[in-house]
Structures are given as C-alpha cells and as structure tokens.
Amino acid sequence: xxxSVKRVYEPAAKSDGQRVLVDRLWPRGMKKEDAAxxxxxxxxxxxxxxxxxxxxxxxxxxGFRHRxxxxxxxxxxxxxxxxxxxxxxxxxxxxxxxxxxxxxxxVLKSYLETWLKKHGPG
Numbered sequence: 245x246x247x248s249v250k251r252v253y254e255p256a257a258k259s260d261g262q263r264v265l266v267d268r269l270w271p272r273g274m275k276k277e278d279a280a281x282x283x284x285x286x287x288x289x290x291x292x293x294x295x296x297x298x299x300x301x302x303x304x305x306x307g308f309r310h311r312x313x314x315x316x317x318x319x320x321x322x323x324x325x326x327x328x329x330x331x332x333x334x335x336x337x338x339x340x341x342x343x344x345x346x347x348x349x350x351v352l353k354s355y356l357e358t359w360l361k362k363h364g365p366g
Contacts, residue, residue, distance in 0.1 A: 246334040249349045256280035261334030271340035287322045312351045
C-alpha cells in the first residue's frame with residue numbers, strides 16, 4: 245500500500261506513480277497540459293458546503309476531518325477503485341490548497357489507508 249499527498253503545483257516525479265487530482269475545482273493558474281494529472285476525481289472532493297464552511301481554517305480542522313469522512317462513507321463507488329489501485333501501485337493524491345497539512349487530500353489519504361488496513365488486500 246502506497247499513497248502520498250502532494251501539491252499539484254509541485255513538479256511531477258516518476259516516484260509519484262498515478263497522479264490523482266482530488267479537488268472539485270481546477271487549480272488556479274494551472275494549464276491542463278502542465279499538470280501531469282492521470283485522473284481527476286471531482287466527486288471525491290468535499291461538498292461545496294463543507295469546503296466553504298472549512299475555509300482552510302485550522303481551527304475547524306477536526307470538524308472538517310470528521311465531516312469529510314462522513315461524506316466519504318457515502319462515496320464508496322468513487323474511492324473504492326482508487327483504494328484497490330493503491331494496494332498494487334503507488335498513487336499520489338494531488339490538491340491545490342496552500343496549506344499542506346490541513347486539506348482534503350490529507351484526510352482522504354488517512355481514510356483510504358485506514359480502510360485498506362481494516363479490509364486487507366482485495
């Protein structure tokens with residue numbers, strides 16, 4: 245199992261494996277041809293309401309993590325294939341936020357890793 249998290253604005257590396265953008269909105273100022281994105285799964289991003297409530301405020305981080313995990317519980321069809329790919333190949337979850345510690349990709353990585361540990365190989 246190998247999942248990493250990276251800002252979409254950082255240069256792509258061979259070690260990234262499959263690069264998956266997990267934001268609902270396309271990254272500001274980034275051209276599609278420069279993004280080196282293999283897959284864009286908008287439906288894995290937090291709901292617009294949750295994203296706006298959070299507003300990247302670290303004081304709301306714990307609430308955001310729990311609310312986003314609850315949303316992910318309802319989105320199995322969007323993350324299950326990604327989790328199965330992570331069992332066999334390295335994947336990198338890409339995000340656009342400036343805050344590298346408090347963003348949806350960090351929560352999604354933890355969620356997927358927890359699910360994979362609990363359910364084991366495919």
